[in-house]
Structure formats: C-alpha cells, structure tokens
Amino acid sequence: MDKNSTVSIITVCFNSAKTIEKTIQSVLNQTTKPFEYLIIDGNSKDETLSIIDRYSSQFENKGIRFVVISEKDTGIYNAMNKGIKLSQGELLGIINSDDYYEPDAISSIIEMYTHSQSPDIIHGNINILHPDGSIRNVRTSFTVNDSRSVTEDYSLLKKRMILSHPSCFIKKSSYEHFGLYNENYAIAADYDLIVRYYKAGARFVYVNHIITNMTIGGISHSNKIKVILETLRVQREHHIVSLSSLTRSFYELSIAIVKKIIG
Numbered sequence: 001m002d003k004n005s006t007v008s009i010i011t012v013c014f015n016s017a018k019t020i021e022k023t024i025q026s027v028l029n030q031t032t033k034p035f036e037y038l039i040i041d042g043n044s045k046d047e048t049l050s051i052i053d054r055y056s057s058q059f060e061n062k063g064i065r066f067v068v069i070s071e072k073d074t075g076i077y078n079a080m081n082k083g084i085k086l087s088q089g090e091l092l093g094i095i096n097s098d099d100y101y102e103p104d105a106i107s108s109i110i111e112m113y114t115h116s117q118s119p120d121i122i123h124g125n126i127n128i129l130h131p132d133g134s135i136r137n138v139r140t141s142f143t144v145n146d147s148r149s150v151t152e153d154y155s156l157l158k159k160r161m162i163l164s165h166p167s168c169f170i171k172k173s174s175y176e177h178f179g180l181y182n183e184n185y186a187i188a189a190d191y192d193l194i195v196r197y198y199k200a201g202a203r204f205v206y207v208n209h210i211i212t213n214m215t216i217g218g219i220s221h222s223n224k225i226k227v228i229l230e231t232l233r234v235q236r237e238h239h240i241v242s243l244s245s246l247t248r249s250f251y252e253l254s255i256a257i258v259k260k261i262i263g
Contacts, residue, residue: 006035007106007169008089012079013097014042017051019215024055026100028062032107035089036065040079043072048097077181077189084175091122093169099214109169112207120174120202121194124211126164131215139164141206152206157198158240159248161231165190167211178202187223188230195238224256 009027013020027037037059039052052068059066067086073079080094091113095101102108113122128136141162142152156162168190178197181189198204232249235241 006089006091007032007110008036008038008087008092008172009034009106010038010040010080010083010087010092010094011097012040012042012076012083012094013044013048015044015046015048016097017044017047019098020048021051022100023095023097024052026103026105027095028055028058028064029103030101030106031104032110033062033064034093034106036067036087038067038083038086039069040073040083040086041068041070042079043070075183075186077183077185081180081183084172084180087172090172091169092172092175095166095212096214099166099212101212102210105211108207108209108211112205113169116205118171119205120171120178120197121163122169122205122207123163124167124207124209126167126212126214127210129213129215133215136216138210140208152204154198154204157195158235158242159245161188161191161194163194163204164212164214165194166214168194174202185230185234187227188234191231192234192237195234195240199238224259225253228253228256 011023027034041048049070056066069082084092109122123141125138125140128139130136141164178200182192185192228249235245
C-alpha cells in the first residue's frame with residue numbers, strides 16, 4: 001500500500017454538533033490523506049448536518065471522496081456496518097464523532113501495514129482525554145518496557161478487550177471474510193468482532209504509536225455496568241470464560257454498582 005492508496009475513514013454520529021467538528025478536522029488535516037471519508041448520521045436534529053456540510057468543498061478540494069448518509073438506524077453498530085458496506089477503500093478506520101485522530105495517524109498505520117504485509121487488523125495506542133481536553137492517561141494494548149520493546153500477547157483477548165477500537169484499521173476484505181459487527185450487542189460488538197477474528201486466525205499487528213484521542217463520556221464510559229455484562233456475554237458465547245475473567249468482571253461490576261448507588 002502506498003501513500004495514495006485507498007484508506008477509508010468512517011464516522012458514525014447522532015446529534016453530535018458539540019464535538020464532530022474536531023473529528024472532521026482531524027480527518028481533513030491528516031499528513032497522508034485518506035481516499036474517502038464517510039459520515040453515517042442517524043438523522044440528527046441538531047446542527048450536526050450543517051457543520052458537516054460546511055466541510056464538503058474542503059474535502060473535494062483535497063481530492064477526498066466525501067460521502068454523507070443521514071437516516072435512522074438501529075444503533076451505533078448498525079451505522080458502522082452501513083459505512084463498511086458503502087466504503088470503497090482497502091483499509092478502513094472508524095472514528096467516533098467525539099474522538100479525533102492524531103495528524104499522522106493514517107501515515108503511521110500505512111507505514112506499518114505495508115511493512116507487515118497487509119495484516120487483517122492493525123491497531124495502536126490512544127490518549128484518554130478528560131472532557132476539557134486534557135490527557136487523563138495513555139492506553140496501550142500491551143506493556144511497553146523501558147527499552148520500548150513490546151511483548152504482544154493476543155491470548156489476553158480471552159480475558160478482556162485489549163485493543164482500543166478507535167485506533168483499529170481493518171481490511172475491508174477481512175470484514176467480508178470474517179463478518180461485520182453483531183448488531184445484537186449495544187456496546188460490546190467491537191469486542192465480539194475482535195474475539196471472532198482472533199479465533200478465526202486473523203492476523204493482528206500493533207503500532208506502538210498514538211493514533212487516536214478519545215474523550216471520556218461515550219456510551220462505554222457512561223454505562224459501565226452494561227459494558228461488563230455484555231463483555232461477559234461475549235466471553236460466554238465464544239466459550240472463553242475463565243475463573244480469572246469472571247473474578248475481574250465481578251470485581252468491576254461491584255465497583256460500578258457502588259458508584260451508581262452513591263452517585
């Protein structure tokens with residue numbers, strides 16, 4: 001894959017006027033431009049579509065195919081699946097409407113993708129941000145030691161979601177081969193998809209680089225109890241439940257319930 005090849009970026013949104021502009025700008029201002037940018041809107045009633053429309057000509061001027069679909073959907077994963085089906089790129093990244101890419105995200109992904117002979121999934125690190133934009137912490141998939149070497153252990157997926165979904169880029173042909181997001185999940189379909197790909201023998205590659213900035217407050221942060229329960233459901237349906245994962249889940253569930261009770 002060269003720097004002019006087909007990377008598609010997909011954003012799903014609904015009533016995202018307060019945050020989506022930064023997301024759009026982060027795609028527009030990539031040091032290596034994508035082939036196309038698809039925005040799948042759930043029929044927003046605020047100013048989301050007006051903001052999106054302001055950027056149409058800027059994408060066109062850069063030679064980036066710009067596609068906007070606005071219609072009701074049945075949930076975030078339904079919208080993601082729409083975007084995947086409509087995309088024409090070889091490698092697809094999904095960035096939510098309250099997150100944004102680092103300027104060299106696509107460049108870093110393409111470099112590793114090419115060097116690693118086109119893996120099914122390539123993923124990296126993310127900054128976790130407070131609502132005011134300050135960095136809370138950096139989330140990495142694996143432990144990085146003092147020499148910057150990394151021990152990649154994807155068997156950890158049996159215990160928890162170790163990949164940061166907003167940093168993932170997945171080949172369209174892999175979606176077609178291994179399947180799309182399971183829309184029966186409200187929150188954990190990304191974990192289900194990654195586990196499914198792992199069990200089927202998909203090839204993963206890790207980039208030890210910040211790809212995405214993710215703001216606290218999305219559905220997975222605001223509904224921790226449902227996240228834990230759906231995570232357990234994924235593990236049960238894939239027959240990967242272990243004593244350690246159960247112990248971890250019940251501990252996290254207890255903490256989440258206490259926090260919800262005390263407010």
